[in-house]
Amino acid sequence: MQEIKDRATQSGMDLDVEHRILLPDGAIKYLHAVAHAGRDSSGNVEYMGVVTDITERKRAEEERRTLSRDLQESNARLEEAQRVAHVGYWEWDLETGEVIWSDETYRIFGLKPQERPMDLATVREMVHPEDREALYRGVDVEIDAGVHPVAEFQIVTPTGQVRTVRAITSKLWGAMSDDPDNESSGKARRLFGTVQDITEIKRAEEAHHTLSRDLQESNARLEEAQRVAHIGHYEWNLIENCVTWSEELYRIYGLPPQKGTIDAATVLEMIHPEDREYVFREAEETIRSGIHSKAEHRIVRPDGEVRFIQGLGTVKRDASGRAYEMFGTGQDITDRKLAEQALRRSQFYLSEGERLAHMGSWACNLVTREIFHSSDENAHMYGFDPSQGPISFDSYYNTIFPEDERVLRPKLENAISSEADYDVEFRIRRSDGVIRWLRGIGHHDPSQEIGEYVGITMDITERKRAEEERERLRQLEADLARINRVNMMGELAAALAHEIKQPIAASITSANALRRWLAHDPPDLERAQATATRIEQDANRAAAVINSLQSFYRTGTPAERHIVDLKEIIGEMTVLLRVEADRHSIKIHPELEADMPKILANRVQLQQVFMNLMLNAIEAMKDTGGELTIKSHANPEDRLIVSISDTGIGLPAENAEQIFDPFHTTKPQGTGMGLTITRSIVESYGGRVWATPNQVAGATFHFMLPGEPEAHL
Amino acid sequence: MKSVAVPTVFIIDDDRGMRQAVQDLVESIGLRAESFATGQEFLSKQPTSNPSCLVLDVRLPQMSGLDFQRRLTEIGMQIPIIFITAHGDVPMSVRALKSGAVEFLTKPFRDQDLLDAIQQALQRDCAEREQQAEVHELHGRYEALTAREREVMGLVVSGMLNKQIASEIGASEATVKIHRGNLMQKMQAGSLIELVRMADNLKLVLRK
Numbered sequence: 001m002q003e004i005k006d007r008a009t010q011s012g013m014d015l016d017v018e019h020r021i022l023l024p025d026g027a028i029k030y031l032h033a034v035a036h037a038g039r040d041s042s043g044n045v046e047y048m049g050v051v052t053d054i055t056e057r058k059r060a061e062e063e064r065r066t067l068s069r070d071l072q073e074s075n076a077r078l079e080e081a082q083r084v085a086h087v088g089y090w091e092w093d094l095e096t097g098e099v100i101w102s103d104e105t106y107r108i109f110g111l112k113p114q115e116r117p118m119d120l121a122t123v124r125e126m127v128h129p130e131d132r133e134a135l136y137r138g139v140d141v142e143i144d145a146g147v148h149p150v151a152e153f154q155i156v157t158p159t160g161q162v163r164t165v166r167a168i169t170s171k172l173w174g175a176m177s178d179d180p181d182n183e184s185s186g187k188a189r190r191l192f193g194t195v196q197d198i199t200e201i202k203r204a205e206e207a208h209h210t211l212s213r214d215l216q217e218s219n220a221r222l223e224e225a226q227r228v229a230h231i232g233h234y235e236w237n238l239i240e241n242c243v244t245w246s247e248e249l250y251r252i253y254g255l256p257p258q259k260g261t262i263d264a265a266t267v268l269e270m271i272h273p274e275d276r277e278y279v280f281r282e283a284e285e286t287i288r289s290g291i292h293s294k295a296e297h298r299i300v301r302p303d304g305e306v307r308f309i310q311g312l313g314t315v316k317r318d319a320s321g322r323a324y325e326m327f328g329t330g331q332d333i334t335d336r337k338l339a340e341q342a343l344r345r346s347q348f349y350l351s352e353g354e355r356l357a358h359m360g361s362w363a364c365n366l367v368t369r370e371i372f373h374s375s376d377e378n379a380h381m382y383g384f385d386p387s388q389g390p391i392s393f394d395s396y397y398n399t400i401f402p403e404d405e406r407v408l409r410p411k412l413e414n415a416i417s418s419e420a421d422y423d424v425e426f427r428i429r430r431s432d433g434v435i436r437w438l439r440g441i442g443h444h445d446p447s448q449e450i451g452e453y454v455g456i457t458m459d460i461t462e463r464k465r466a467e468e469e470r471e472r473l474r475q476l477e478a479d480l481a482r483i484n485r486v487n488m489m490g491e492l493a494a495a496l497a498h499e500i501k502q503p504i505a506a507s508i509t510s511a512n513a514l515r516r517w518l519a520h521d522p523p524d525l526e527r528a529q530a531t532a533t534r535i536e537q538d539a540n541r542a543a544a545v546i547n548s549l550q551s552f553y554r555t556g557t558p559a560e561r562h563i564v565d566l567k568e569i570i571g572e573m574t575v576l577l578r579v580e581a582d583r584h585s586i587k588i589h590p591e592l593e594a595d596m597p598k599i600l601a602n603r604v605q606l607q608q609v610f611m612n613l614m615l616n617a618i619e620a621m622k623d624t625g626g627e628l629t630i631k632s633h634a635n636p637e638d639r640l641i642v643s644i645s646d647t648g649i650g651l652p653a654e655n656a657e658q659i660f661d662p663f664h665t666t667k668p669q670g671t672g673m674g675l676t677i678t679r680s681i682v683e684s685y686g687g688r689v690w691a692t693p694n695q696v697a698g699a700t701f702h703f704m705l706p707g708e709p710e711a712h713l
Numbered sequence: 714m715k716s717v718a719v720p721t722v723f724i725i726d727d728d729r730g731m732r733q734a735v736q737d738l739v740e741s742i743g744l745r746a747e748s749f750a751t752g753q754e755f756l757s758k759q760p761t762s763n764p765s766c767l768v769l770d771v772r773l774p775q776m777s778g779l780d781f782q783r784r785l786t787e788i789g790m791q792i793p794i795i796f797i798t799a800h801g802d803v804p805m806s807v808r809a810l811k812s813g814a815v816e817f818l819t820k821p822f823r824d825q826d827l828l829d830a831i832q833q834a835l836q837r838d839c840a841e842r843e844q845q846a847e848v849h850e851l852h853g854r855y856e857a858l859t860a861r862e863r864e865v866m867g868l869v870v871s872g873m874l875n876k877q878i879a880s881e882i883g884a885s886e887a888t889v890k891i892h893r894g895n896l897m898q899k900m901q902a903g904s905l906i907e908l909v910r911m912a913d914n915l916k917l918v919l920r921k
Contacts, residue, residue: 498772501799505820506730509738512824516741524741531737538730 012037012045030058086197093190108197110157128154164202169193230332252332254301272298287323308337351376358459367451369393378457383430399428416451437464503541510535561600573610585625592632605681612674613644613701620648645700651693718763720835724748726770752781766834771798793834854900862896870912
């Protein structure tokens with residue numbers, strides 16, 4: 001004020017100031033002073049003016065200013081509240097169709113605040129198509145009914161984001177709502193409302209729903225799982241010493257499910273008397289040590305039925321380490337227990353059966369050499385003690401005789417590669433030195449892995465021994481028969497020798513005598529004559545023996561000759577010699593011409609010929625095995641030629657013809673007469689017999705019989 | 714040798730040609746020969762006192778030559794044997810020779826071998842017969858002794874002195890001397906040594 005006054009005084013300007021004065025009662029008044037400056041005669045500045053009390057006006061101004069500031073602050077707070085709460089407001093002038101949105105409303109709809117003016121069509125466009133119709137239907141009715149409709153709907157922001165919003169609508173009756181009369185009589189001119197983004201809330205709600213549903217389902221599933229698995233759970237409050245059971249646990253104990261707790265002593269009562277102490281001890285141990293307990297025990301249901309339970313338990317402790325609860329499960333394992341008992345029983349019967357039958361069972365993979373199963377008897381058979389732990393495949397396999405293994409291996413390999421079953425016999429030497437004969441039968445299911453076999457092992461030692469004994473006896477019999485034959489031949493030879501030697505020796509002696517008669521002086525011609533006559537007689541006698549020997553083969557043959565079918569004879573001989581051939585792994589192949597001419601011959605003699613030649617062939621191959629082939633063909637001169645080939649040791653390099661000589665033999669027990677007799681018989685038919693070496697191995701014996709069968713037919 | 718008769722060779726062989734041939738050969742060297750088909754035939758013939766031998770075939774129809782050899786021993790018929798056979802073996806020949814055979818020949822044999830064997834057999838038979846005759850003679854002399862003389866002879870050849878013999882038989886020494894003189898004369902023994910040899914030949918079973 002002083003400044004203004006000083007300045008005015010100096011410049012002589014008019015004054016127009018407002019200022020306060022302090023009244024003696026302490027009240028403050030606002031004054032408006034207006035003064036006009038003039039000069040007095042002395043030239044001094046003189047002011048003349050009026051002072052107006054403007055205290056009232058000033059107070060009203062001050063009030064207005066405060067109100068306006070409060071309104072601004074309130075608006076700002078509203079804006080902030082809207083923003084934080086994701087709540088915006090809107091106005092809709094029903095007459096002009098003009099729409100006003102708050103900033104937050106713009107934000108909720110995914111727009112920048114006041115980005116553009118709003119109109120109904122734009123708003124409608126932004127509502128999710130699915131909700132559009134439902135949102136606007138019946139709004140008017142509700143508004144008219146005086147209800148503040150609440151609508152939840154989805155909107156789509158320009159970026160395509162879907163949001164869920166809640167809108168609450170109320171109506172405004174006038175422009176400023178300062179005309180209460182219009183409310184009852186007139187039509188609402190404006191709608192006002194809020195819109196809230198409840199996307200997050202909705203999502204949280206849904207998540208909550210899902211969670212609680214999942215929890216319920218999970219509980220239901222647990223219950224179901226417990227029911228199906230016969231597993232129940234319990235919580236044993238160690239402080240109160242009472243127990244809470246799941247429904248299934250009640251069922252397991254044969255009780256109707258109920259809520260609430262059971263006294264621990266009651267639970268103990270239900271445990272089988274013989275198991276009570278054990279269960280109690282286990283529980284104490286678990287509480288003491290904290291190790292998870294696992295106990296199998298019996299319970300007695302109210303109806304007296306005994307069930308097997310497997311109980312698991314773990315202890316919960318508070319911060320001080322005191323055990324306050326034991327939590328665990330109880331599973332009804334009665335069926336499993338009974339099945340186990342039945343299985344043990346049937347396994348016992350099976351193993352007893354195997355033991356009695358000397359038969360073991362096994363399952364393994366021959367390729368990976370893995371054993372899946374080997375019955376006790378199976379292990380015993382191989383000389384192992386199954387109680388000493390599992391026995392490896394190689395332990396089993398290495399007991400096999402090396403020479404038997406050499407035969408066995410290709411058979412197994414063959415079976416594996418062709419996915420076939422096998423049946424083999426072999427010897428083993430057990431670790432205690434005992435030798436046994438085993439038979440193994442393996443079965444392969446083609447749906448299994450390669451080399452996977454199940455099978456049985458049988459101890460066939462007794463059978464093998466009996467077979468060997470039989471074979472030995474058979475061999476002995478054959479040897480005896482052979483020796484017999486040899487002896488007979490020997491006797492025959494000796495008899496022949498004696499018969500022939502006698503007259504020859506007599507001739508020689510007589511010849512000696514003759515010379516002595518002639519040496520007499522004078523020579524005794526008479527005696528010499530007689531002696532010479534006797535020499536002649538003895539020599540003739542020797543010839544006669546030989547003649548009679550030949551006629552031994554020839555006598556009566558023409559009468560005994562019949563039409564014979566060589567094929568039939570070969571067939572008979574093949575059958576007869578098959579056993580002998582098989583014993584030496586020799587195969588007999590008859591390769592005969594379809595229309596072999598029948599010939600006139602003595603059946604027994606031809607049998608003898610074939611028997612000799614085929615036996616020789618078998619003898620030649622008996623150490624090596626091989627093939628015996630019989631071929632026949634008739635040549636144009638109607639001569640029948642039969643060839644018998646072997647793949648054996650072949651003919652001697654020199655003097656091959658000697659083999660036909662009497663008593664020529666290469667066999668320790670041979671008579672040396674086989675080929676001689678053969679030749680004698682064949683030649684008696686005017687035929688011929690000879691031998692040729694084979695190109696690769698062995699020899700072929702041929703014989704030719706002159707035919708002319710037609711003439712005899 | 715008291716007898717000068719021609720020795721005889723007997724032949725047993727079932728083979729007619731053989732036995733005739735052997736007989737012929739034997740006769741060609743001037744010996745007598747007789748042949749038989751079987752041993753029985755030979756035994757049924759009156760035995761000869763002349764030196765003889767037997768050519769025997771091992772292989773005979775009823776009884777083998779070896780069995781027949783044993784049979785002859787059993788009946789006390791001592792005749793040297795030559796075996797012939799068409800097929801002899803070593804064990805058979807050993808057995809035959811051990812049983813006293815002269816020779817074992819395999820047919821056909823060399824004629825000289827047989828003839829040599831026959832000669833050897835005949836010589837053996839002559840010697841045998843001589844000894845037999847001597848024993849026979851001694852036996853006759855011995856038979857002529859009195860019982861007392863035989864007793865004294867036994868004691869004398871056992872080496873006793875007269876005095877010992879006298880005490881043994883309970884007679885005087887003079888009596889023993891008379892017995893001794895008589896028996897020496899009867900036995901035609903020139904010395905004590907000769908008497909001992911005779912006693913040996915007689916195979917006297919001496920007491921003590």
